[in-house]
Amino acid sequence: MFSSYDGLCGIGELAERAGVSVKTVRFYSDSGLLPEASRSAGGHRRYAPDSVERLRLIRSLRAMDLPVSAVRRVLDEEDTAGRAGGALEDAVAGQLSALGTQLRALRWREAALRLVQECPxxxxxxxxxxxxxxxxxxxxxxxxxxxxxxxxxxxxxxxxxxxxxxxxxxxxxxxxxxxxxxxxxxxxxxxxxxxxxxxxxxxxxxxxxxxxxxxxxxxxxxxxxxxxxxxxxxxxxxxxxxxxxxxxxxxxxxxxxxxxxxxxxxxxxxxxxxxxxxxxxxxxxxxxxxxxxxxxxxxxxxxxxxxxxxxxxxxxxxxxxxx
Incomplete structure (x- = not known):
């Protein structure tokens, strides 16, 4: 629970608690991943207490290089079912497949470079x-x-x-x-x-x-x-x-x-x-x-x-x- 009178917090406090920048919080809010609870009289964003955990989850998903669209599907499923299930599994499987392709490409490029380097x-x-x-x-x-x-x-x-x-x-x-x-x-x-x-x-x-x-x-x-x-x-x-x-x-x-x-x-x-x-x-x-x-x-x-x-x-x- 935040210490403010209304139990909400501003964008700066949320960023500090979640360990991200204010710019990052603003980006996720504008993308629809992190809903605002309300706006202050001066038009400043206010967030509910559960926003900290939601922001940490978003950060974790993005740290795995999941695209914003995949993160949105995971969050929507969690909002609906109360937990991340098939959407998260599909996103991770897709990312693993993409990573495997990238690794194969790197191994191929490395061998190709060695071929050029080692020939007369x-x-x-x-x-x-x-x-x-x-x-x-x-x-x-x-x-x-x-x-x-x-x-x-x-x-x-x-x-x-x-x-x-x-x-x-x-x-x-x-x-x-x-x-x-x-x-x-x-x-x-x-x-x-x-x-x-x-x-x-x-x-x-x-x-x-x-x-x-x-x-x-x-x-x-x-x-x-x-x-x-x-x-x-x-x-x-x-x-x-x-x-x-x-x-x-x-x-x-x-x-x-x-x-x-x-x-x-x-x-x-x-x-x-x-x-x-x-x-x-x-x-x-x-x-x-x-x-x-x-x-x-x-x-x-x-x-x-x-x-x-x-x-x-x-x-x-x-x-x-x-x-």
């Missing part, structure tokens, strides 16, 4: 231009846009989303300079129209309709996952379920049977098709394991399976020669 002087200008073209934290939208232009136009949206989930690498939370460089190079690689002047869609992937596209990419995803298991174990390309699933995906998409003749034709078609090895090499640098060992990508799994297919054809050809 004659390369610094080029590195600076390369990493300067990428936002911090970096967006994967250009990578997704590249793949949407590369994939069959009739491919179902659900299949496209499933493919993008594995084909578009997420930027590391705490990148090193080498990862910043890899992502910047990846960004530069895809930053252009997929119109035939750059990496193009393989002929073997140009399925006739939406169903065939979905069948092909679903089958390839399963085959790549099986191949990745063996690759992590250090296995050389070999026959087995992964290779059978790989061939079967192409066979079913083309509405044909998996025969020795089909495998020979498929091996030749895949060997002659356009490749985007550089994309997968840079992706592997981004998602490499903490011990430095490469993590399989759809591109490296495809190469592993193609090598297994070619080995199989060579083995069949050798056996036929002996026969």
């Amino acid at each position: 002087p004659k390369e610094r200008a080029g590195r600076l231009r390369l990493v300067g073209a990428v936002t911090a934290p970096p967006s994967t939208a250009p990578l997704a846009r590249f793949w949407r232009g590369w994939l069959p136009p009739r491919m179902p949206a659900r299949s496209v989303t499933a493919f993008l989930d594995v084909a578009v690498p997420q930027p590391p939370e705490d990148p090193g300079p080498a990862q910043v460089l890899a992502f910047a190079r990846l960004y530069a690689l895809v930053d252009g129209p997929c119109d035939g002047t750059g990496p193009t869609q393989p002929h073997a992937h140009r399925a006739a309709d939406a169903r065939a596209s979905a069948v092909l990419y679903a089958g390839l995803a399963e085959a790549y996952a099986l191949a990745a298991v063996q690759m992590r174990r250090g296995r050389d390309p070999n026959q087995g379920d992964a290779l059978d699933g790989f061939v079967d995906a192409y066979a079913r998409a083309g509405d044909t049977a998996d025969t020795p003749g089909f495998r020979r034709v498929l091996a030749r078609r895949l060997a002659a098709d356009p490749r985007i090895d550089r994309y997968w090499e840079l992706t592997a640098e981004l998602i490499s394991r903490p011990d430095g060992r490469p993590e399989p990508t759809p591109g490296s799994a495809h190469d592993w399976l193609l090598a297994a297919l070619n080995d199989r054809q060579e083995a069949v050809g050798t056996a036929g020669d002996r026969g």
Whole structure:
């Protein structure tokens, strides 16, 4: 309770009790966050005793960098329900999310600066231009846009989303300079129209309709996952379920049977098709394991399976020669 005759206090006393400036009290009052109880005969603001705690709450909320609009929602909820609940939870969650984005951006900028600082002087200008073209934290939208232009136009949206989930690498939370460089190079690689002047869609992937596209990419995803298991174990390309699933995906998409003749034709078609090895090499640098060992990508799994297919054809050809 204030010591004045009416139990109210002026703006100066309120500011002193709450540990803020008079200017701050005036700002919150004018913003509608701190209502006045009345005005004196001379037009001076008068505040009720509960204004001290309300002002301290406002100060605490603002100290967490919550915007005035969020503070107003928290106060309105407290006025209505007698306590801060969902509005405060939402405001804190939103602020944590924003802070996480800022921290990721700072870590990315730090790694980018280290990259420029640590490279040879004659390369610094080029590195600076390369990493300067990428936002911090970096967006994967250009990578997704590249793949949407590369994939069959009739491919179902659900299949496209499933493919993008594995084909578009997420930027590391705490990148090193080498990862910043890899992502910047990846960004530069895809930053252009997929119109035939750059990496193009393989002929073997140009399925006739939406169903065939979905069948092909679903089958390839399963085959790549099986191949990745063996690759992590250090296995050389070999026959087995992964290779059978790989061939079967192409066979079913083309509405044909998996025969020795089909495998020979498929091996030749895949060997002659356009490749985007550089994309997968840079992706592997981004998602490499903490011990430095490469993590399989759809591109490296495809190469592993193609090598297994070619080995199989060579083995069949050798056996036929002996026969």
